[in-house]
Amino acid sequence: MxxxxxxxxxxxxxxxxxxxxxxxxxxxxxxxxxxxxxxxxxxxxxxxxxxxxxxxxxxxxxxxxxxxxVTVQKFEVPAQSSTKDLQDLSASFAINFRLDPIQVVDIRREQGTLQNVVSKVIAPQTQESFKIAAARRTVEEAITKRSELKEDFDNALNDRLEKYGIIVLDTSVVDLAFSPEFAKAVEDKQIAEQRAQRAVYVAQEASQQAQAEINRAKGKAEAQRLLAETLKAQGGELVLQKEAIEAWREGGARMPNVLVMGGESPGVPFLFNLKDVQGSVMQ
Known part of the structure; x- marks a missing residue:
């Protein structure tokens, strides 16, 4: 039991x-x-x-x-720096990276977790790499030559992270900003350039108008020269005919019904209205 x-x-x-x-x-x-x-x-x-x-x-x-x-990780890291001309420049970078599988033991010993890798390695090294790239150029060059700025940043970041067992696959500039003072200076410069372009356009337009006036004056002078030669060839009688006709036009008279040219050679025209003559005969 x-x-x-x-x-x-x-x-x-x-x-x-x-x-x-x-x-x-x-x-x-x-x-x-x-x-x-x-x-x-x-x-x-x-x-x-x-x-x-x-x-x-x-x-x-x-x-x-x-x-x-050890797959691709993506983090956005802010960075700030001063340019060659001592202007404040800030940026935000999107960094695609992965851990080197062969070096994860060293990462475990030195950094610990992936969060520590980002906060203690990637973030500060991004800041230092941006300082290197920004210090090589002025703030205007950083904007106009953005691809060169990114290339310098990539090279510096790759060199710095490689020894930590971090492989950078790609980076992109999410945002690039500068001080309000520089933004105001850029705006003023753009306004000045627009005004200068407007002044050039006005000057060109005035020059074209002046040239047109010169061309018209030359044409009128040529016409007068040809007229003078014609009158000279015909004697002085054509001058009298021309002046009589112009005087009649400037006086605002009605178009005459009859134009009589005296003599065999052209002379001063005798103008009269046929209707006035007919009325006198009937009386």
Whole structure:
């Protein structure tokens, strides 16, 4: 009878031991998925050699595995600097990067988590890289030669982050801003340029009008010269005919019904209205 309780506990103890064995067995392996890399730590000390995708053994109960995402990460980092002409310039950069799977052990030892990588490495190195790029040019050059500014920034950032096991894939300038004083100066310059362009246009228009007046004067002078030559060739009588006709036009008289030219050669025209003559005859 005394052996019955002991015998009834044996299946329970066996089940517990089996569960413990299974738990330890499952805990002795870790699976690293694609896009991940692991760091094995035994009794709190990181072991050399990153765990890449696949299944890996780890000592149960005394070890742990820190898994890092090594796919592309994106963060926006603000930065401020002074340009070559001592103007304040601020920017915001979108940085696409990933952790080097081979160097995740060093990242684990030196930085710890991915959040620490961003706050303690990427953010300050972005600031320093922007200072290097901005100090090489004036604020106006930073705006007009934005691609060159970005190229200098990329080169500086790549050199600085590479030694931390961070691979920069791409960067983009999300925002580029300058001081209100410079913005006002740019606005004033644009207004002055517009006014200067307007003044050039007005001057060109006046020059064209003056040239047109000169051309008209030349044409009128040429016409008068030709007229003078014609009158000279015909004697002086054509001058009298022309002056008589112009005098009649300027006086506002009605168009005459009859124009009589005296003599065989042209002379001074004799103008009269045929209706007036007819009226005198009928009387």
């Amino acid at each position: 005394r052996n019955q309780p002991a015998q009834s506990l044996q299946p329970l103890i066996g089940g517990i031991l089996t569960a413990l064995i299974l738990l330890i067995a499952f805990n002795a392996f870790v699976i690293i998925n694609p896009g991940q890399a692991g760091v094995l730590s035994i009794l709190g000390k990181a072991r050399d050699g990153a765990l890449l995708e696949g299944i890996h053994f780890k000592p149960p109960l005394i070890s742990a595995v820190d898994v890092y995402d």
